[in-house]
Amino acid sequence: MVLTASAVPAILVLGLLVRLRPVVAGREVRFQRFLLAGPLVIAASALIAAGLDLEPDLGPDLVPPGTGSLVFTLGAGLAGALVYHGVILWMQARTGTVASTENLITAGAGLILMAIGNLVTGRILDTPSGLGFWQLQGNLLVFGTTVIAFGSAVWITPLSGLLRDRRMWLSLLALTGFLVPAAAGLLMAGQQSPALRLVWLLAATILTLAPLAPVSTEPGPAVPLSQSSIFGALLVIFAGIVTLAVQVVLHNGADRPVLVLVLAGVLLAGHRMIGVVGQLTQLGQTRREALTDELTGVANRRSLLAAVETVVTERRPAALMIIDLDRFKEVNDKYGHIAGDAVLRHVSAAFGRELPAHALLARLGGDEFAVLVEDLSLVTAVGLARRLVSAMGPLEDEGRVLEVGASIGVAVLDGGTRAGSDLLRRADVAMYQAKTSGTGVHAYDRAFDAAAQQRRALTEDLQEALLERDSGQIVVFFQPQVDVHTGLVAGAEALVRWKHPRLGLLTPDRFLQLVEDNGLMGTLTLRVMELVAIHSAQWRAAGHDLRVSLNLSATCLTDPRLLPTIDEVLLGGGIQPQDLLLEVTETSLMTNPDEALATMRAITARGVGLSIDDYGTGYSSLSYMNVLPASELKIDRSFTARLGHDPRTAAIVAGTAELAHRLGMRLVAEGTEDEDALRRVRELGCDISQGYLHSRPLPPENFRQWLADHNSAQKISAATELSDSTGLSDSTELNDSTELSASSSG
Ligand code: C2E
Ligand code: MG
Numbered sequence: 001m002v003l004t005a006s007a008v009p010a011i012l013v014l015g016l017l018v019r020l021r022p023v024v025a026g027r028e029v030r031f032q033r034f035l036l037a038g039p040l041v042i043a044a045s046a047l048i049a050a051g052l053d054l055e056p057d058l059g060p061d062l063v064p065p066g067t068g069s070l071v072f073t074l075g076a077g078l079a080g081a082l083v084y085h086g087v088i089l090w091m092q093a094r095t096g097t098v099a100s101t102e103n104l105i106t107a108g109a110g111l112i113l114m115a116i117g118n119l120v121t122g123r124i125l126d127t128p129s130g131l132g133f134w135q136l137q138g139n140l141l142v143f144g145t146t147v148i149a150f151g152s153a154v155w156i157t158p159l160s161g162l163l164r165d166r167r168m169w170l171s172l173l174a175l176t177g178f179l180v181p182a183a184a185g186l187l188m189a190g191q192q193s194p195a196l197r198l199v200w201l202l203a204a205t206i207l208t209l210a211p212l213a214p215v216s217t218e219p220g221p222a223v224p225l226s227q228s229s230i231f232g233a234l235l236v237i238f239a240g241i242v243t244l245a246v247q248v249v250l251h252n253g254a255d256r257p258v259l260v261l262v263l264a265g266v267l268l269a270g271h272r273m274i275g276v277v278g279q280l281t282q283l284g285q286t287r288r289e290a291l292t293d294e295l296t297g298v299a300n301r302r303s304l305l306a307a308v309e310t311v312v313t314e315r316r317p318a319a320l321m322i323i324d325l326d327r328f329k330e331v332n333d334k335y336g337h338i339a340g341d342a343v344l345r346h347v348s349a350a351f352g353r354e355l356p357a358h359a360l361l362a363r364l365g366g367d368e369f370a371v372l373v374e375d376l377s378l379v380t381a382v383g384l385a386r387r388l389v390s391a392m393g394p395l396e397d398e399g400r401v402l403e404v405g406a407s408i409g410v411a412v413l414d415g416g417t418r419a420g421s422d423l424l425r426r427a428d429v430a431m432y433q434a435k436t437s438g439t440g441v442h443a444y445d446r447a448f449d450a451a452a453q454q455r456r457a458l459t460e461d462l463q464e465a466l467l468e469r470d471s472g473q474i475v476v477f478f479q480p481q482v483d484v485h486t487g488l489v490a491g492a493e494a495l496v497r498w499k500h501p502r503l504g505l506l507t508p509d510r511f512l513q514l515v516e517d518n519g520l521m522g523t524l525t526l527r528v529m530e531l532v533a534i535h536s537a538q539w540r541a542a543g544h545d546l547r548v549s550l551n552l553s554a555t556c557l558t559d560p561r562l563l564p565t566i567d568e569v570l571l572g573g574g575i576q577p578q579d580l581l582l583e584v585t586e587t588s589l590m591t592n593p594d595e596a597l598a599t600m601r602a603i604t605a606r607g608v609g610l611s612i613d614d615y616g617t618g619y620s621s622l623s624y625m626n627v628l629p630a631s632e633l634k635i636d637r638s639f640t641a642r643l644g645h646d647p648r649t650a651a652i653v654a655g656t657a658e659l660a661h662r663l664g665m666r667l668v669a670e671g672t673e674d675e676d677a678l679r680r681v682r683e684l685g686c687d688i689s690q691g692y693l694h695s696r697p698l699p700p701e702n703f704r705q706w707l708a709d710h711n712s713a714q715k716i717s718a719a720t721e722l723s724d725s726t727g728l729s730d731s732t733e734l735n736d737s738t739e740l741s742a743s744s745s746g
């Protein structure tokens, strides 16, 4: 009867075990296998125990009384261990933690529990147990493993996000079911009554059925294992000590089994704790190394970034300085890296002495440092930065004096600082301003930042405009040049324009410096040359043979792509060498005179003309006039503008005209804005006039129209002059059409 009552559920369990296989899948297979092994072992041991208890005929020699109980006890203990392991694997599967299971601590805890059990049953309750010593230990073992399996399941449930997983709740119910008979077994003198075994089997059945419950799939959080390990180990050690203390007080001395169990438990837990502490120390060391700068010993970039992020997130008032050394590269280049390193160490030590104790000094890399100081106003921070600059002082190294300066940008946290990167960027902008202005220290300036950002955005646009050929944003306008004596068109100057998609039409003063700064001048010149070739071919087709001037910057004269491009353009046939004129300024000749001169000679050797632009504003040197292969001088428009009221300027222009003609060059007057100016430049000996009087720079299609209009106006004018002399009609204003074109060029 008892056998059936015990065996049936056990067989049921076995049957279910087989049927459960498809329910459990993937990474869950491992832990479910252990969770199911528990009930299986209990069922099996219950079966064996029931068999042994019912066969007393086998005789006491073969099966001593109580063997069934012992088998079941061992089975239950093993089942507890299997379930515990399954629970830990469950947690690992949920949290993705692969750290070692804390088996040593758990074993230690089991031993301490057994010690407590010994103490409680034997000494405190003074249980009149009919249990032998080993039977008691067996029952305590079952109780201990069951408590641990239950405790582990309770512990991991919230940690692994299993609170909503019904399987876990069923498992916990089953484990509570195990706890009751385990405790009862202890209290009831170890008698594993059939009723108690039935409770075991019922609980085992629930545990077996648990995986069938619906599954929640949300992932659990990661468990900080090292922390919980130390806590667990400490708890075990503490419980051991308390047990021992209680034992000593109650018994007036140590009971050997309790002492042995406590010692073994504490040893196991202690051993594991030493291991964890060692790991943590190692980790701390690695972290420290990862947070300091090797060369100077101050914090490194990573640690500064973390600190900045913290103050910004917690909105703590703080000032950040970015420090960039001046002339450090010179020291490095001149005296070598060892001297450079010495300077960096010297400087960071000097900063360290000057900074308050709570400041964080970091080396960001190269010769860049940063300082983060909490509770510092902008004014105080700027003052501190100034002190840092003066604290640096020179370094005497192997008889040499190594001296560097520093540019420091200062920014403080305000309402607009949302992320650490905001604060860093502001301090960086301020540092850049300190560097470019040479002021040493500069506080963050919003207006400067906005301008710098605009410049950056414009640079990006420029790159797109220049590098994407199809963008059509780079265009050329043409401004006519007129012969002062005949009024006929003598040529045109090509002037670059940028059709910016948002900002509209931009003149060179808005973007040429940007082009130069970004090393794009070569590319721009190529583009302009190609456009000039295309348009010039179109005029020729329309019957206008014109000379076209285009501007070269200083960098163009040393750009190896210049001559090949000129050759390519000439080869394209759009323009003849004698129709092409390249304008250079006196200043551009100064940067690299020999190379510039060689390039100019190579240009003229191709039959292409050279013009000295803005003549009189740069570093004019008469000795150059002797060697320059130029065919044209363009006096700057500032001279033309002063002609009306300044006799000295008039004298200079007249003298220049004389000089140019004697050297076989044309003289062009730029900036002719009215008839008066035109009359004067004519009188002073200029050959060609260029200016708003004739026309503003025009887009190619308007320029072609202007050419046509101008030519017909010339014909009319010539006819009028003829008829004037014969008294036939009034003269026609030459510049009517000019005004029209000028307004259309907008
Ligand atoms: P630049 O070569 O001296 O060109 C003459 C400048 O004077 C042009 O300005 C023109 O619009 C302006 N101008 C002409 N007549 C008058 C006048 O009567 N009154 C006044 N107030 N101004 C007049 P723009 O087009 O703004 O060009 C400025 C400068 O940009 C040019 O000075 C030239 O140095 C440079 N530049 C223009 N295009 C290019 C280019 O394709 N490449 C390079 N490297 N520089 C260029
Ligand atoms: Mg020019």
Ligand code: MG
Pocket (backbone or CB within 6 Å): 613, 614, 634, 636, 637, 670
């Ligand atoms: Mg000019």
